[in-house]
Amino acid sequence: MFAIGLIKEGKKPGDNRVALTPSQCKWLKDNITGCSVKVQSSAHRCFSDEEYRKAGIEVTADVSDCDILMGIKEVPADMLIANRTYLFFSHTKKKQPYNQQLMHALIDKNITLIDYECLEHEDGQRIIGFGFFAGVVGAHNGVMAYGNRTGEFELGRVYKHKDYRELIHTYFGLRLPNIKIAVTGSGRVAHGILEIMNLMGVTEVEPDEYLERKFSYPVYVQLKGHDLYTHKELKTYKREHFHENAEEYRSRFLPYTRSTDILMNGIYWETSYPRLFEKEDINESFTIQTIADITDDMDGSVPINLGDQTIQDPVYGVHRKTFEKTVPYAHDSIDVMAVGNLPNELPRDASRYFGEQLLKYVLPDLLGNGSDIINRATMLQKGKLTAAFSYLEDYARH
Numbered sequence: 001m002f003a004i005g006l007i008k009e010g011k012k013p014g015d016n017r018v019a020l021t022p023s024q025c026k027w028l029k030d031n032i033t034g035c036s037v038k039v040q041s042s043a044h045r046c047f048s049d050e051e052y053r054k055a056g057i058e059v060t061a062d063v064s065d066c067d068i069l070m071g072i073k074e075v076p077a078d079m080l081i082a083n084r085t086y087l088f089f090s091h092t093k094k095k096q097p098y099n100q101q102l103m104h105a106l107i108d109k110n111i112t113l114i115d116y117e118c119l120e121h122e123d124g125q126r127i128i129g130f131g132f133f134a135g136v137v138g139a140h141n142g143v144m145a146y147g148n149r150t151g152e153f154e155l156g157r158v159y160k161h162k163d164y165r166e167l168i169h170t171y172f173g174l175r176l177p178n179i180k181i182a183v184t185g186s187g188r189v190a191h192g193i194l195e196i197m198n199l200m201g202v203t204e205v206e207p208d209e210y211l212e213r214k215f216s217y218p219v220y221v222q223l224k225g226h227d228l229y230t231h232k233e234l235k236t237y238k239r240e241h242f243h244e245n246a247e248e249y250r251s252r253f254l255p256y257t258r259s260t261d262i263l264m265n266g267i268y269w270e271t272s273y274p275r276l277f278e279k280e281d282i283n284e285s286f287t288i289q290t291i292a293d294i295t296d297d298m299d300g301s302v303p304i305n306l307g308d309q310t311i312q313d314p315v316y317g318v319h320r321k322t323f324e325k326t327v328p329y330a331h332d333s334i335d336v337m338a339v340g341n342l343p344n345e346l347p348r349d350a351s352r353y354f355g356e357q358l359l360k361y362v363l364p365d366l367l368g369n370g371s372d373i374i375n376r377a378t379m380l381q382k383g384k385l386t387a388a389f390s391y392l393e394d395y396a397r398h
């Protein structure tokens, strides 16, 4: 007999996502023998207490009698219950200094910690990622910002809609001008961007056409690794080689800066990778007016990413000559949309996706005989670092 408890988020500002939706809780209860589910009452979750109650799930202030406790963000040390198994994003695997005390508390309280970020398939592919909805929200916000700048059309805010389904209804009748949109990347974020491009009726074209032609309708091009990078000497691109030796490559993006209106950036980037363009490339021929930097590394692949904005206020301007931050939509600026928690604008869909992955790949084994996926993501077993995480010993010691 196992009792699962969904905890109330304790970190401030609170995350409105949740690990399991009401119907997923019901599914667990009905389909896994001996499993019960309780939800700690919360006024800030994207699914209300009432929705859980309606699904037949107990909502209570106290979940301390549950064996397995699931949250989203870091659990404040004083809220941790000793001798339990916890699942949440601990943000400790890179020895993040701001969470060292949390690591100490987890150890002191004999906790078993399974970190969502470490749940991976055998080949290292992460099981739980919010990239798709980051792409969806980021693409919407990018087009919205372009509309605000030019006054040619108007799009509302994503978070004001109940969910994704309601959002896409607002695209019926939307007529975009003949803009050119460059989408970079090939992972989950890029897939979310492409979904919005297609729903907004933007036509996909090939890179050569995109660069050479004028169109009488809105178009986008998807630029993947080989379109974006080339070896400085060999003039080739090999994915594995690039990942290991990125400093030997240069960017091929420059021509696109001269025929793009909106850049939707969805690549994975590291400091050894070339940037898409450099600040010096921003001259009279640089046509990009709006950048939705969903990748969102400050001073990263987009050199004019000056840091994060918030969901409430997602866009700022960057002056084309001084590179200083300005108000959005100013005459001499390029607009940058940079927000680090984009999926929180669609928390119900992001949560449903999260729970689906947990139900498919994690929870049945966690409640049964365990699995390699779970073992690899277990950072602490009853307050002790597991072998795979022994590199955290100095960080964990106090």
Ligand SMILES: NC(=O)c1ccc[n+]([C@@H]2O[C@H](COP(=O)([O-])OP(=O)(O)OC[C@H]3O[C@@H](n4cnc5c(N)ncnc54)[C@H](O)[C@@H]3O)[C@@H](O)[C@H]2O)c1
Pocket: 129, 130, 131, 132, 134, 185, 186, 187, 188, 189, 190, 243, 266, 267, 268, 269, 293, 294, 295, 296, 339, 340, 341, 342, 343
């Ligand atoms: N702003 C936000 O709210 C938000 C939310 C989610 C993700 N992101 C960011 O967006 C970026 C893309 O995320 P994603 O979910 O699409 O990633 P993903 O793991 O789904 O895709 C990564 C893609 O990058 C490529 N890649 C290049 N170098 C790589 C390397 N060294 N290791 C692994 N893959 C490499 C892969 O081939 C793959 O196509 C990430 O930087 C992520 O942090 C931002």
